[in-house]
Amino acid sequence: MTLPFDALETWAAEVLTAAGASERGAALTAQACVRANRMGLDSHGVVYLETYVRRLRSGVVDGRGEPEVVEALPTLALIDGHFALGAQVGTFAMEWCCEHAEANGIAAAVTKDSSHFGAASFYSERAARRGCIGMVFSNADPGLAPEGALSAVLGTNPIAVAAPPVDGVLPSLDMAASVVAQGRVTLAAKRGEAIPPDWALGRDGRPTTDPVEALGNTMLPAAGYKGFGLAFVIDVLTGCFGGGLVSPELVEERGAAQLFIALKVGAVSNQRSYERRLRELVAAVHDAPRAEWAPPFLVPGEREARTAYDRGPAMDLDEATLTLLRAIGEECGVPFPVSAAG
């Protein structure tokens, strides 16, 4: 079954409103989820509605919360998220940065008492479309640890950077500090498949290829001490800098902290030299000499942009996803839009 993304987004917003979200919170969260689906980041897509609905109903997320600037210097703000939906807090924070970077060249906002905000590139790319290089850092529930650990220590704390496009290519990196998302281990467990030995730890703290063992302990950081160090400094940049919570304290991402930075392209250099340099950089990647058997080399963000192009205006929904969405719709009294589906 296929469903237009627009219909999916409208339905998702209605579901969130029914679960207690404000109109703006619901609209932005629905937009963030469906955008993830458009780009092939299905783990952050509409399947996440189940989590948001549960958290709105239990009070972990405050659907009526409104992010608020509680301290502000001309180019740096502290934003209290009041436990609102993360997409609303993050959008508010990045908008603040872009506005203040317009005249000042740079601006940053650190949030506290925020919540899960979906894919970090939702915010960095918003800045990129406003002529800024956007940087985003977030902490998250504990989800990774070094070899030998008997439980997760730090969050999978993502970093995202996106920049204004040239010739239709919008560079966008969005990476978690873990090797891969835990969702891939869950999937392997469901399918009864082994996982690579560098993904996760078993209950004894040693790397395991058994996904069920892995789910009983923790994911490994990407690139060993590099990923672990990245997770640590992202907690410093977010929870410590803003006086919010740090990842070891987080449960269901309640009180997550984020840092947003916008750098206005052309503020101290000029727009044309930016474009010329970026064009050279993109060409260096695309035109790099490679073996006949090698796939084309891509700029970060291109794979997702191509997926969005390939998926077009509608999404194929598999039976498991359909069942999940129908159940959510039923629970919230917003029937899944079968009529719009083809």
Next chain:
Amino acid sequence: MTLPFDALETWAAEVLTAAGASERGAALTAQACVRANRMGLDSHGVVYLETYVRRLRSGVVDGRGEPEVVEALPTLALIDGHFALGAQVGTFAMEWCCEHAEANGIAAAVTKDSSHFGAASFYSERAARRGCIGMVFSNADPGLAPEGALSAVLGTNPIAVAAPPVDGVLPSLDMAASVVAQGRVTLAAKRGEAIPPDWALGRDGRPTTDPVEALGNTMLPAAGYKGFGLAFVIDVLTGCFGGGLVSPELVEERGAAQLFIALKVGAVSNQRSYERRLRELVAAVHDAPRAEWAPPFLVPGEREARTAYDRGPAMDLDEATLTLLRAIGEECGVPFPVSAAG
């Protein structure tokens, strides 16, 4: 043979001055190199003097160059390095950031026409000691590429983040976008040892365990597309943003570009909540449950701090390093200080 670090630093500065560096350029570069040795980062230590001397003599680096602010907004500057020694440009840039972050909470400086600046943590930790979270990004000569590549595509572009200490622990991450430094492949080749298959590519673009093959092609990025993406966006943040050069254009790091950001701790939150949160974060790492056989878990930067403690005030120099340093001293007319050695 052991030599006091102080004597090593004095000698290194004299060597650089003899090779054409200004007094300040020589002093900061010597300090950066010897600091790397103190912390066990020997690949960025005094052995690098050979490179700096060669580049000063050939004119790749302009020893009389002086970094200059060419554009400035209240919290963002463009700095022309005039091809001066990177340690001088980087220190100048980070000092600008710290001064301007004092009143504004945040400041950034992007450099162009800079050069190799050694370990990026030299600058981020300078900010940390001034009460700021310091972030540093640099591009570098091409040194990594995805599987299938027949040559290096992007620089090993490092990122460093350091933050003000609590209870003597100064968090400091400094990581290149490559799996490991190329120096480790060179070392394996010298010793006739195999390298792990995820470090580098052979001439056919496939991963190799033969270090000689690897030296004929390129290093792999850390964590695959993540490290490659990181290298790419660091080029965007440095060369593209400042209108300087991008890594595929760099030769001997002439014209390298860097971005420095300082975030003043306590500017919008408060110093005590920063310290409380950081203390919790450090404790979460140190006290994490781990298997009996697992070594203690460390905060990024702790390993280097412990090495500095263990090395104490003097350094053991092996025969190969001694031979190299004596040759440099002879070439520059500044005899290696055997008298100070024990």
